[in-house]
Amino acid sequence: MELMRVLNGIRRWFALPPLPDTVVIDGVEMRSPYWREYGDEAIKAGIWRKASELPRTLRVVSRFAWQASPRAFVAILVLQLLSGIASATGLLATTRVLTALLAVGPTPDRVLAAAGQLTLVVVAFAGRGLVVSVIATLNSRITPVISRLAEDEVIATASRVELAAYDDADHHDLLSRAQSQGVSNLTQAYNQAVGLLTAIVTLAAAVGAVSVLHPLLALVLLCSVLPDAWATLRGSRLRYISSVRRVALYRRKSMLNRLLTDRDAAAEIRSYTAQPTLIREHRRVGDVLLNEQIELGKVAERIGVTGRTISGLAVGAGYVVLGWLLYAQIMPLAVAGAAVLAMRTGRSALSQLVLSLNRLHESGMYIGDMQRFLTEATARTRPATGRQAPADPEVIELDRVTFSYPDASKPALSGVSATIRRGQVVALVGENGSGKSTLAKLLSGLYLPQSGSISWDGVDLAEVDESSIADRVAVIMQDPTRWPLTARDNVRLGRPDREDPQDLLLLQAATGTGAAEVAEELDHGWDTLLSKEFKNGQDLSGGQWQRMAAARAVYRDAPILICDEPTAALDARAEAAVYETLRLLSQGRTVFLITHRLASVKHADQILVLHHGELIEQGTHPELLAAGGRYADLYTLQAKAYQPDELTAVGA
Ligand SMILES: Nc1ncnc2c1ncn2[C@@H]1O[C@H](COP(=O)(O)OP(=O)(O)OP(=O)(O)O)[C@@H](O)[C@H]1O
Ligand SMILES: [Mg+2]
Structure with a gap:
């Protein structure tokens, strides 16, 4: 029991404290703020699963590097191997130089004996230096290309996603992570992958040399790096966890930032003196972010110090072992000198390896996000079927069309059925929020119904290429x-x-x-x-x-024209002109017209009246007036406003 408590204490010491559960705004306590609603499986996944994802990261990195320049990619791989061979050669030659120098006999003879190997050392290390700088040159050319390719792919994919994804907060979170972290981490991962390759090759050379001298030394080498390895891995995981839980906060903060500084809202912010409210919210979010960063720094430092301390002790232990081997005359002095050198090279290669692995693992998590974004966004992109929508549809048929926005408790449209023929002017009327704009987006193919269908001349819009629908439609959006x-x-x-x-x-x-x-x-x-x-x-x-x-x-x-309140902001003369134009355009075209000014829909061939997402009335103006339903009520109400005052007074 006691042991468990101690272990849990240690675990907490090396973990981030939870984000605040409640936030107080203007004295009102808000439960479960939005930033607690991250549920990322990546956070819970264990270290081994992460390690197993390394090949995937490397695959993604190689894909982009290859795309950037196949020739440079292959050249870098080959040059890396050459540099490894050069350092192994240099190291082994150094061992031989030391052995020759520390052998018994007159000094000039020993120097002469070592000269050959000494030349080899120089050639090997100089060659390695040359190779390394060629690699660096190639890298500096290839890295910006990788970054551009990735950025391009993310933006292009995001721009093709179906419209409904824009109402989904998860989509925005993932996109923002892919854009802000995924792309930059890809180039980092590329550099780390190159570093990893160098480290592996150098390490193989060093471990080979050390093991030849004494197998025990290889073990000592490993032990001295492990604590450091743990510390760097743990630190990177914390950084990732922290970045995932901060992403919603960052988005909120930059949204407020934009509001406070952009031109669009500038006038309204001033006339409502909304600055204090917005700035307060900006600071509140900023405070949480600030605390998080400070906490992250604190915990990361704790982890780092622990790792470095234990590593230092292990290095000390390594020298004790070496000393003991000498003392017990198991190893001659010449070999011990070479061993120290090989161990130092090995240790630095091993740290480089761990560092690269760790950075790769860290970048891998962000790249994983980017890949997930690309996969999910592609899944949310309507696949190209190659089928085209009819060029100039004769009949548009809505069959029990039902549509809900993501996470909405009730549908914005339910069970809407209607038949529209070419050349008709169809008016969509109804109160605010009754579903008119939603129906307009469905008619223009921007959303697909969740059940029911919209078809043109019997062709379901869900089965044709999105672009072919768009091609036949012109929309005047509400906004x-x-x-x-x-x-x-x-x-x-x-x-x-x-x-x-x-x-x-x-x-x-x-x-x-x-x-x-x-x-x-x-x-x-x-x-x-x-x-x-x-x-x-x-x-x-x-x-x-x-x-x-x-x-x-x-x-x-286009053969289909959809107008969502095209004249709401127009003056009377401009409005009359637009309606005249629409009337002329309707010859041989299908026009959908959304408006609250019922006087303008009097001549429509069909009027569809929506209420809470349902089609409650349908017919021509005289038919609907005669029916005495909601349309008749709304129309009479508006007509009254246009009567001369005396008449209204009499009518009232
Ligand atoms: N992007 C969205 N995400 C979630 N719900 C939405 C979204 N857009 C609209 N809604 C909801 O769907 C319903 C229908 O909205 P819609 O915009 O179609 O109404 P409308 O008839 O065009 O209203 P208005 O006359 O005000 O333009 C409303 O309840 C609205 O709150
Ligand atoms: Mg609308």
């Missing part, structure tokens, strides 16, 4: 992206490969949506950069941005 590009490129992004050297199509799209007026008033017309964060850039008003978004969608010239 369109404000691209920091020129006004022209903001519209052209709708279909960048469209041939339009004279800007005719661009102007056509821009005129009907009011974007042309916007561009005319800009300092450099269509060439104005639309971002205040760069020199000579200009910003637009909310409505002007929306006109740009509408122009972009029209420019895309």
Whole structure:
């Protein structure tokens, strides 16, 4: 019992204290803050499992190194072996030089006898120096390429992940670890792998030499390095554990950092004097991070000191053994001199080996994260089936479409069925949060339903290539992206490969949506950069941005047009112009229109009324009015607001 307590005490001494369970904000105690919700299997895995992952790390590293430059990769391997051979040769030659020098006989004779071997020592070590510098040159060329390749792969993979992953916190955690640590650790691991190879080769040479002199010395050599090895391994594991549990905190902190310093929120932060609240949260998170770093430093130092002390004692013991071998005349003095040299080389090679192994093991954990990200992100990327969506669908069929966001308690859409024909204008109406934008994303193929299906001319969208769906759809998002590009490129992004050297199509799209007026008033017309964060850039008003978004969608010239509140920020004249354009566009196209202004949906061919994610009414304007349901209520409510005051007074 007592022993267990002592052992547990020792274990705690060398472990990180847990993160605080509760946090007090403004006097309110918050249980289980978000950063406790990391559950990483990697933390619990034992050291042997980690060691067994070394080959995997080496495989990943080699894959990237080979990709970076196959020739340099092979050259480095060969040169490493050469350097090992050179140091073994040098070491053995040194042993022979010492033996010759310490032999009995006149000094000049002994020096002459040693001269041959001495030359070999010089050649071997000089050769090794040359090889090492060639390796370093090759390395400095190959390392940045590896880093770029990895960064590229992570970003490219992340950009292809299906949209639903963005609502999943785990995805963001893993991506942030892959980006911040995975990539940099890959280049480190590469350098460590090269170091490991050097150490193995040198160690083999040294152990070989020592064992030839006396087998017991090899054992002493090993014992003197083991405690150090334990300390470095333990330290790296702690660093990794700490980094995993800090990642959510770091993300939170940088999010606050961005909010406090970026342009987007600057005005709102000031008008609500939100700075103190945000800064307080920033400091609170910062404090937890700070404590964690201090604790990590403390524990790492404890571990390091222990390891170094025991190692020092073991080295002392090694010399005692050597002394005893001499005293008992088991080993002659000449051999003992060579043994000391070989042991020192061996010890430094062994420390290098342990250090490289340890760093590799540490980097391996981060690389493991990166690999996991790449695997999971690829699994969340819709596979290319090679099947194309119909080019210009005649019928769009929704069959009991149900969709839930990750971790949501109830579905955002459930059991929505409808049939839409080419040339129809379909209005989606309903209160805030009723599922309109979600349905728009499903219709545009950005999300796939969890049950039920959406099909075009009988082809299920789940079975065709995502890009082929996107190609047939133009969307005006509810919250369109404000691209920091020129006004022209903001519209052209709708279909960048469209041939339009004279800007005719661009102007056509821009005129009907009011974007042309916007561009005319800009300092450099269509060439104005639309971002205040760069020199000579200009910003637009909310409505002007929306006109740009509408122009972009029209420019895309797709058979299906989805408009999520395309006119919410537009003035009355611009709104009328956009609706006129949409009316013209609807010839031969299918248009989905989401709006809260029910007056604009009166002429729609179909109106779908959503409520809490369910389709509760469906029909034309007169049909729905006659039905006297929710649509009729909402419509009457809005219509009333437009009556002259006298009429409202009479009606009330
Ligand atoms: N990314 C998301 N992650 C989780 N839940 C979401 C997400 N986006 C929307 N929701 C939820 O799904 C439901 C439907 O949202 P949706 O955006 O489709 O509503 P909407 O009808 O477009 O509302 P509005 O009129 O305000 O634009 C809401 O309850 C909302 O809280
Ligand atoms: Mg919406």
